[in-house]
Amino acid sequence: MTENEPSKPIDFIRTIVAQDLAAGKWDGKVTTRFPPEPNGYLHIGHAKSICLNFGIALENPTGVCHLRFDDTNPEKEEEEYIQAILEDVKWLGFDWKEKLFYASNYFDKLYELAEVLIQQGDAYVCGLSAEEVRTYRGTLTEPGKNSPSRDQSPQVNLDLFRRMRAGEFPDGRYILRAKIDMASPNINMRDPALYRIRRATHHQTGDKWCIYPIYDFTHGISDALEGITHSLCTLEFEDHRPLYDWILDRLESQLKHHPQQIEFSRLALDYTVVSKRKLITLVNNQTVSGWDDPRMPTLSGLRRRGYTPESIRHFCSRIGITKSPNNVEISFLEGCLREDLEKKAKRAMAILNPLKVVIENYPEDQVEEITAPNHPQDPDQGERTLFMSREIYIDREDFMEVAPNKKFKRLVLGQEVRLRNSYVIRCEEVIRDPHSAEITQLRCRYDETTLNANPEGRKVKGVIHWVSASKGHKAEIRLYDRLFTKANPDEVDEGGDFTDNLNPDSLKVLKGCPIEPSLSQAKPGETFQFERVGYFCKDPDSTEENPIFNRAVTLRDSWAKISSQGGRRR
RNA sequence: UGGGCCGUCGCCAAGCGGUAAGGCCCCGGAUUUUGAUUCCGGUAUACCCAGGUUCGAAUCCUGGCGGCCCAGCCA
Secondary structure (H helix, E strand, C coil): CCCCCCCCCCCHHHHHHHHHHHCCHHHHCEEEEECCCCCCCCEHHHHHHHHHHHHHHHHCCCEEEEEEECCCCCCCCCHHHHHHHHHHHHHHCCCCCCCEEEHHHHHHHHHHHHHHHHHCCCEEEECCCHHHHHHHCCCCCCCCCCCCCCCCCHHHHHHHHHHHHHCCCCCCCCEEEECCCCCCCCHHHCCCEEEEECCCCECCCECCCCEEECHHHHHHHHHHHHCCCEEEEEHHHHHHHHHHHHHHHHCHHHHCCCCEEEEECCEEECCCCCCHHHHHHHHHCCCCCCCCCCCCCEHHHHHHHCCCHHHHHHHHHHHCCCCCCEEECHHHHHHHHHHHHHHHCEEECECCCEEEEEECCCCCCCEEEEEEECCCCCHHHCEEEEEEECEEEEEHHHEECCCCCCCCCCEEECCEEEECCCCEEEEEEEEECCCCCCEEEEEEEEECCCCCCCCCCCCCCCEECEEECCCCEEEEEEEECCCECCCCCCCCCCCCCHHHHECCCCEEEEEEEEECHHHHHCCCCCEEEECCCEEEEECCCCCCCCCEEEEEEECCCHHHHHHHCCCCCC
16 A cells, blocks of 8 residues: 655654564564544544554555554543544555454453552552642642552552442542652653543443543553554653553563554644544534535545545655654645546536527537547546537636736637637627626637637637536535635634634535536546536535535646736736 | 753755755746646755864754643543
8 A cells, every 4th residue: 555656755663663673673573553542533634643554564564553442531432433433444545454453352451450550569549639639740840749648558559449440439539540750750650540430331341340541551551462563653642651661661571562652743734623622623513514524634524525545645655754743734635636636537527607608600409419538648537428509608717808918818709719628619799787787698609610620720729618508417516615714723812712713715605507417427426627627526415406516626727826916017 | 940852945854974855835948629737947055043073064062042742530
């Protein structure tokens, strides 16, 4: 599944893996894992991690990558998310084979190891309230204070812990804590919590447990139990590595395996948010239609928008893996999609903003079938049939009564233009609504010698797209724009939040857009290039009567650049 | 502020003491029945700053500056 880039990117993590392999470390094995918590849908940031972990496994003969649900917080997790995550990883193109795990698979073992820690004097049951624990922890600059429970004997701790498990205490009454150092400059080492009492039904283990282990305790042990060699995570866990190592060191006699945790920077995309907390807010506020709204940076949203797995994998490969802030421009992602779709998407014509054109010298009842290639550079993609008729629609943007400048090469009153895959027409007259003065129709004439042939003695430089008025179908077209108006949505005034920067125009719905008939056979999820406009993906909400197309991304538009420079010279 | 991490072109990113890869963007130009694609060509005397070591520093040393993360019984 590696992308065939000219220069294969070898990052610092792959370098470490290669060195370990060369040194014969880990018995020549490399085992990674992708450990999502099922508390939301996967997004583009997860794709980076998935491509890294599964990518490394694929690149090495002994490589294996596990998919493990980090499901230690039943209050926030749901089965629905598990199914969505499984589907998204598969869709992205990766296969965990039989290596599907849940941290909850290890709850018995985890409990047993917690008792070992207690017996070794490395953990104790603390009776402080949540608020007290916070106060005792100290601050960034001041050391914390020892809990009164800190020096209880292992016997007392063991008894209390067993009673915690047995359900003798209410939620929050006690926690199990590691006994490390309340004065550590690293706050994560100030006797962190290992287990809490929480009477919540777990999506995998039901009501078997009323105590649940915390991430720091669970993660490293799960890694060790699965024989993970390289435990890759994002930078915010750098401060947790001493704890990861501390736990595995204390349990060395039990586990006999100590993976290496390596951190890399998480992905940040501009003009969007990549944080499950914020994404779930957008879903709950109904700012978007759901996790798979095409404006969402979730994998399901991108899929519905028209993104291909290849384009996302290529994107992940291009941004690389480092520890420096990975603030990537959204246009970079868009470029990856264009690049992929340029090769793959069949071409078609659709009119977003229709203007009727009547070709006066075209026979009233005549309809010509024109065969056009589905892809101009790739004959293997086949052909489709276009229908030429007396009345057609063109895009309003492709006509101007008077050319604004000499560079304008679309249709102008009194001038000629080529209809894509069809004839050259000349605009003879502009019909306006007598009241509004709005242009309602163009009267044109066509040159019947110009089908698949250039006209004699003159050059027609412009080509515009069109759809037959009588034979064309109608569709709903949804135009998407960035979800936020600021590159960094978190840049807000005092007291505000990221939703203040929502883009009110992130979705525009166009109805009754003329589309060429061949498009009606499209299947949901199929992507086309609407020539001269952009790439569009058929939405699953489409019906027979109302096909819906989502704009994945526009075509690059150098004319927009020129025309927006307005009166500026050159 | 204590601790951890980061700072090379607008963005991503190579580089690991020998005189700044590549990709995206951008700017020219060619071809084009998509102002798309494709194809040519151009773009950091410069590596956060200041000193120092060295024949030679983005790479080593010292000191600054800037940014990100941590005070959940979340992950």
